[in-house]
Amino acid sequence: MSWTLSQRAQKLTSSAIREILKVTERPEVISFAGGLPSPDTFPVERLRAKANEVLTNDPSPALQYGPTEGYVKLREWIATRYSTGATRIDPQNVLVTTGSQQALDLLGKTLIDSGSRVLVETPTYLGALQAFSLFEPNFVSVASDEQGLQPSALTPKLLEGARFLYVLPNFQNPTGRRMPLERRQELAKIAKQAGLLVLEDDPYAALSYSGDALPTLLSMLPDQVVHMGSFSKVLAPGLRVGYLIAPPEVHRKLVQAKQAADLHTPSFTQRIVYEAVKDGFLDTHIPTIRALYGERCKVMLEAMKEQFPQGVTWNEPQGGMFIWVQLPPGVDSFKLLDQAIAQNVAFVPGGPFFANEPQLNTLRLSFVTVPPEKIRRGVAILGKLLRESIATARVA
Amino acid sequence: MSWTLSQRAQKLTSSAIREILKVTERPEVISFAGGLPSPDTFPVERLRAKANEVLTNDPSPALQYGPTEGYVKLREWIATRYSTGATRIDPQNVLVTTGSQQALDLLGKTLIDSGSRVLVETPTYLGALQAFSLFEPNFVSVASDEQGLQPSALTPKLLEGARFLYVLPNFQNPTGRRMPLERRQELAKIAKQAGLLVLEDDPYAALSYSGDALPTLLSMLPDQVVHMGSFSKVLAPGLRVGYLIAPPEVHRKLVQAKQAADLHTPSFTQRIVYEAVKDGFLDTHIPTIRALYGERCKVMLEAMKEQFPQGVTWNEPQGGMFIWVQLPPGVDSFKLLDQAIAQNVAFVPGGPFFANEPQLNTLRLSFVTVPPEKIRRGVAILGKLLRESIATARVA
Numbered sequence: 001m002s003w004t005l006s007q008r009a010q011k012l013t014s015s016a017i018r019e020i021l022k023v024t025e026r027p028e029v030i031s032f033a034g035g036l037p038s039p040d041t042f043p044v045e046r047l048r049a050k051a052n053e054v055l056t057n058d059p060s061p062a063l064q065y066g067p068t069e070g071y072v073k074l075r076e077w078i079a080t081r082y083s084t085g086a087t088r089i090d091p092q093n094v095l096v097t098t099g100s101q102q103a104l105d106l107l108g109k110t111l112i113d114s115g116s117r118v119l120v121e122t123p124t125y126l127g128a129l130q131a132f133s134l135f136e137p138n139f140v141s142v143a144s145d146e147q148g149l150q151p152s153a154l155t156p157k158l159l160e161g162a163r164f165l166y167v168l169p170n171f172q173n174p175t176g177r178r179m180p181l182e183r184r185q186e187l188a189k190i191a192k193q194a195g196l197l198v199l200e201d202d203p204y205a206a207l208s209y210s211g212d213a214l215p216t217l218l219s220m221l222p223d224q225v226v227h228m229g230s231f232s233k234v235l236a237p238g239l240r241v242g243y244l245i246a247p248p249e250v251h252r253k254l255v256q257a258k259q260a261a262d263l264h265t266p267s268f269t270q271r272i273v274y275e276a277v278k279d280g281f282l283d284t285h286i287p288t289i290r291a292l293y294g295e296r297c298k299v300m301l302e303a304m305k306e307q308f309p310q311g312v313t314w315n316e317p318q319g320g321m322f323i324w325v326q327l328p329p330g331v332d333s334f335k336l337l338d339q340a341i342a343q344n345v346a347f348v349p350g351g352p353f354f355a356n357e358p359q360l361n362t363l364r365l366s367f368v369t370v371p372p373e374k375i376r377r378g379v380a381i382l383g384k385l386l387r388e389s390i391a392t393a394r395v396a
Numbered sequence: 397m398s399w400t401l402s403q404r405a406q407k408l409t410s411s412a413i414r415e416i417l418k419v420t421e422r423p424e425v426i427s428f429a430g431g432l433p434s435p436d437t438f439p440v441e442r443l444r445a446k447a448n449e450v451l452t453n454d455p456s457p458a459l460q461y462g463p464t465e466g467y468v469k470l471r472e473w474i475a476t477r478y479s480t481g482a483t484r485i486d487p488q489n490v491l492v493t494t495g496s497q498q499a500l501d502l503l504g505k506t507l508i509d510s511g512s513r514v515l516v517e518t519p520t521y522l523g524a525l526q527a528f529s530l531f532e533p534n535f536v537s538v539a540s541d542e543q544g545l546q547p548s549a550l551t552p553k554l555l556e557g558a559r560f561l562y563v564l565p566n567f568q569n570p571t572g573r574r575m576p577l578e579r580r581q582e583l584a585k586i587a588k589q590a591g592l593l594v595l596e597d598d599p600y601a602a603l604s605y606s607g608d609a610l611p612t613l614l615s616m617l618p619d620q621v622v623h624m625g626s627f628s629k630v631l632a633p634g635l636r637v638g639y640l641i642a643p644p645e646v647h648r649k650l651v652q653a654k655q656a657a658d659l660h661t662p663s664f665t666q667r668i669v670y671e672a673v674k675d676g677f678l679d680t681h682i683p684t685i686r687a688l689y690g691e692r693c694k695v696m697l698e699a700m701k702e703q704f705p706q707g708v709t710w711n712e713p714q715g716g717m718f719i720w721v722q723l724p725p726g727v728d729s730f731k732l733l734d735q736a737i738a739q740n741v742a743f744v745p746g747g748p749f750f751a752n753e754p755q756l757n758t759l760r761l762s763f764v765t766v767p768p769e770k771i772r773r774g775v776a777i778l779g780k781l782l783r784e785s786i787a788t789a790r791v792a
Contacts, residue, residue, distance in 0.1 A: 003593040003620075004559060005649060006531070009506035012652040018464065039456040047459065048451035055444035060435040063443065063632035068414065098494050098636075098658040105657045109530060110405035130656040134505060135402070163400060197399040224399075236459035238663035240494075253401060256408040260526040261501045261657070262494040267634035269662055 008134050015130055016352040020337070024346040030378035032365040033346040035173060035321065039369075041289045042236045043276070050275040054268065062268045068259045070096025070243070071270040077278060078243050082227070087219045093245050095254055098265045100203055100230040100242035104131035106261065107199060107226065107244075110253040111163050112137045119158070119165040121149045123353035123362070125173045125201065128166055137163070139355035146315060148172060148179035151186040156194070164197040164226075169217060171204040171320025174353045174364040178318055181214050188220035196224065197250075203230040203242075206286045208319035209294035223247055231273050233321075234286055239269040293321065293368050296375060300367040303376045307383030309390055321368045324350070327361040327386070330393040334360065339385050345378045404530050411526060412748040416733070420742040426774035428761040429742040431569060431717065435765075437685045438632045439672070446671040450664065458664045464655045466492025466639070467666040473674060474639050478623070483615045489641050491650055494661045496599055496626040496638035500527035502657065503595060503622065503640075506649040507559050508533045515554070515561040517545045519749035519758070521569045521597065524562055533559070535751035542711060544568060544575035547582040552590070560593040560622075565613060567600040567716025570749045570760040574714055577610050584616035592620065593646075599626040599638075602682045604715035605690035619643055627669050629717075630682055635665040689717065689764050692771060696763040699772045703779030705786055717764045720746070723757040723782070726789040730756065735781050741774045 017033065024031040054062050069075065072091070079091040097103045104127065112118060112135035120128070122141040129139070140162070143153040149167055167187075169179040179187075191198050200217045218227040230242040246254055258264070300323060301316055308314075311328040327333060333349040340346060350362025367375055413429065420427040450458050465471065468487070475487040493499045500523065508514060508531035516524070518537040525535070536558070539549040545563055563583075565575040575583075587594050596613045614623040626638040642650055654660070696719060697712055704710075707724040723729060729745040736742060746758025763771055 003507075003591065003646075005646075006505065006507055006509045006512070008509075009649045009653065012506075012649055012656075014652050015655055018655065036461050039460055042456065042459045044451060044455040044459070048448060048455070051447045051451065052444060055440060055447065059440040059444070060438065061634070063438045063440070063634040064435055065432050065628075065633045098662075101656070102658040109402065110408075111399075111402055113402045113404075116402070127656070127659075134653070134656055195399065232461075237461045238457070238459040240658065240660070240662040250399075250401075253405045253408055256410050257405065257530070259411055259414065260408075260497070260523070260530055262498040262636065263523075264636070266494075266636040266662055266665055268665065 008136060012134070015126060017126060017348050020346060020348060023341060029341070029344045029346055030370060030374045031346040032367065032370065032378060033348045034366055034369055036369055037233050037237060037321070038292060041292060043281075043285060046276055046281065047236065047272060050272045053275060054271045062271045064267060066264050066267040066270075068255050068264045070094065070265060071267065071274060073278075074270050074274040077274060078229070078245070082216070082218065082245060084219060087222055089222070089245055093248060093251050095244050095246065095251060095258065096265050096270055097242045097244060097258070098262055099232060099237070099240040100201065100228050101127055101131065102258075102261065103228045103242055103244045104128050106254045106257045108132045108135045109257045110250065111197070117162045119162050120355050121167055121172065123174055123350060123359070124166065124355060125168060126352050128201065129355055141354065141356045146177065147183060148177045149183070149187065151183055151190055154187070154190050159194045159196055162196060164199050165191070166199045166201065167217070168201045170202055170214070171207060171317060171322070173204070174322055174348070174350065175324035176315055176317035176320050176322040177324070178214070184214065184217060184220065188217055191224055192221055198225045199228065200225050201228045203228070203233050204320040205229070206234050206282070207290060207293060207321070209290055209297065210318070218245060226250060234282055234289065235273060235276060239273060241265060241269055241273045290319070296367040296370065296372065297323070299372045299375050300365065300379060303379035307380050309383065309387045311390055312386055321366050323365045323367070325363045325365060327363070328390055328393065329361055331389050332360045333363040336363070336385060336389055339389075340382060343381050343385070345381045347382070404532060408530070411522060413522060413744050416742060416744060419737060425737070425740045425742055426766060426770045427742040428763065428766065428774060429744045430762055430765055432765055433629050433633060433717070434688060437688060439677075439681060442672055442677065443632065443668060446668045449671060450667045458667045460663060462660050462663040462666075464651050464660045466490065466661060467663065467670060470666050470670040473670060474625070474641070478612075478614065478641060480615060483618055485618070485641055489644060489647050491640050491642065491647060491654065492661050492666055493638045493640060493654070494658055495628060495633070495636040496597070496624050497523055497527065498654070498657065499624045499638055499640040500524050502650045502653045504528045504531045505653045506646065507593070513558045515558050516751050517563055517568065519570055519746060519755075520562065520751060521564060522749050524597065525751055537750065537752045542573065543579060544573045545579070545583065547579055547586055550583070550586050555590045555592055558592060560595050561587070562595045562597065563613070564597045566598055566610070567603060567713060567718070569600070570718055570744070570746065571720035572711055572713035572716050572718040573720070574610070580610065580613060580616065584613055587620055588617055594621045595624065596621050597624045599624070599629050600716040601625070602630050602678070603686060603689060603717070605686055605693065606714070614641060622646060630678055630685065631669060631672060635669060637661060637665055637669045686715070692763040692766065692768065693719070695768045695771050696761065696775060699775035703776050705779065705783045707786060708782055717762050719761045719763070721759045721761060723759070724786055724789065725757055727785050728756045729759040732759070732781060732785055735785075736778060739777050739781070741777045743778070
């Protein structure tokens with residue numbers, strides 16, 4: 001046929017992760033590749049009861065078209081949850097999205113022109129790179145270390161003309177890193193001075209294994225932060241209910257973009273989420289998720305310590321779903337993946353998470369959906385393959 | 397603040413219709429403005445039973461992340477429904493979308509570059525103009541009459557370099573017009589010769605008041621048609637489940653674009669829809685919607701005949717949700733709307749439905765959510781205002 005795709009479509013590719021996930025759907029595969037929460041954490045009974053309630057008590061609005069901004073009671077609940085101490089969040093600034101991924105698409109649409117400078121962490125969330133890429137930005141990778149993004153790297157030269165900084169301060173995907181309080185304060189200070197818009201993507205905030213959550217960037221700089229959150233990791237991702245909180249001027253444009261994107265997020269699922277969370281349910285539910293993930297993380301870290309050879313390093317996450325592994329220079333994690341899949345173990349190579357200059361000797365491990373015995377078995381297989389790869393890399 | 401919005405965001409505006417709908421939410425307003433289906437048609441009991449079933453029989457996949465392409469059983473059901481006689485639709489070519497509106501966004505992303513020629517009817521669906529506009533096309537309005545788009549207007553010069561033609565052959569929004577069989581065949585022939593991609597938007601196909609549905613453009617030219625459908629008008633829009641059927645090359649790009657847009661449509665609502673429709677339910681349900689809408693349409697047409705002054709003309713739809721009204725030249729329907737709202741009656745002015753050169757002496761009436769008594773009362777008020785407006789226009 002003679003039709004022509006748009007330039008952006010010609011550059012589009014499928015996420016490397018989703019392609020890997022297809023391979024690893026075989027039941028015999030031990031998969032550390034997923035970013036999926038454990039279905040053991042889904043509050044099935046409660047969601048069923050709430051779905052039933054919603055379609056019994058007031059079915060019409062749950063089945064009818066609704067406002068683009070979202071279900072007003074859910075917006076109010078979200079605003080209240082983020083209003084702490086001195087910071088009061090206005091429900092008017094909340095927009096309910098069809099999962100957090102949609103927030104990224106809407107932000108790309110409203111903030112990125114072709115060639116716009118966009119600052120991201122090194123590495124950063126692949127789904128954000130995908131969503132933003134459609135609008136053809138010029139990505140700038142900001143130096144990052146074990147504690148996340150380094151505020152000192154945000155020099156005036158680097159900030160010059162940047163549309164925004166995109167950052168995941170809590171248990172980042174892919175690294176599991178958390179930005180300490182001091183860095184958050186320093187980042188907020190720099191952003192304020194420079195008038196820099198900051199997109200704070202925060203789906204894992206609640207998943208701290210111990211201790212309190214650290215203050216959000218939103219709480220430090222409410223006029224300049226777009227905060228993204230989600231019910232995917234604390235209730236269930238299949239409902240596709242996320243949200244964002246944005247300064248009024250940006251919020252208004254995001255609402256208009258959402259109207260064109262899908263009119264609104266399903267009225268039904270928004271109401272189920274609201275009914276499920278409105279009376280404090282998450283305060284008892286989230287600790288059970290933390291306990292499960294914390295235990296599995298511990299099992300994986302112990303197995304790695306035992307099985308992984310010298311020269312391989314990793315972080316010890318304090319929350320979230322991921323561990324980030326650094327291999328010795330010259331060991332390519334894509335090649336390692338081929339070998340691992342042949343032995344029915346899967347993970348995600350780190351390369352695709354870099355906006356520029358991929359570090360091919362990195363990989364992401366997720367432990368949340370795998371039972372302890374399988375974690376140990378899978379890590380032992382990876383350990384053996386790593387020893388072989390490192391030996392080969394030395395010879396070569 | 398010093399941040400910069402994208403150029404496309406700076407041009408974004410809210411839908412005129414959604415702004416009007418906000419005004420007309422007051423219970424005392426008789427609103428012919430909505431494009432909402434009647435909640436009387438929602439099969440509440442059935443959807444509640446199915447939601448309960450889904451979360452009882454196999455809850456995990458309904459609450460977990462799912463494939464971007466959609467729930468495989470629903471895709472198979474859709475493909476089967478569109479496979480008639482000689483045309484077999486492959487489930488691989490189906491993509492489930494978050495309402496039909498999302499299909500428009502994905503098509504805009506994958507097919508439109510800045511300045512691309514895009515052919516549309518005169519007038520056409522406002523939501524499509526909104527979705528496509530984000531990608532800055534050059535809209536070309538193709539001549540249309542009482543029978544919809546005129547294929548004879550599709551001259552080689554007009555077709556030159558067009559990315560696609562966007563058309564709603566059944567009970568079009570806003571006009572309620574249906575394209576007759578001969579025009580469909582002629583259009584398919586021209587599109588085939590020219591290698592023109594045709595986007596067939598078809599949410600109202602099932603809502604024919606009498607007689608069989610006409611063949612789709614998809615059935616005539618499956619290799620060159622992207623067909624969009626929806627469960628919003630035959631089940632419930634609050635579930636936000638739509639779909640598209642596209643040739644493989646386009647389908648692949650649409651899937652990649654959807655991955656970045658919202659990962660996938662909610663697993664839960666997709667399963668509810670599938671369970672609700674899988675055993676032929678729509679074959680008994682749709683006739684009840686047709687009967688209700690057909691009756692209300694008849695009441696409105698009778699009232700218009702009685703109340704509207706000479707010089708005002710309209711069509712008599714054979715299905716769908718809308719009547720299109722032409723006022724005498726010089727009568728501005730936006731001004732009429734102000735007067736009508738002051739008397740608690742609302743409709744949608746026709747101007748925003750034109751991609752180029754708006755005809756301001758047009759308006760859209762919807763009858764589906766208004767009981768007969770209120771239809772008569774509202775039409776009587778409009779008739780009186782029209783007589784006054786026409787008298788004023790003559791004097792001026």
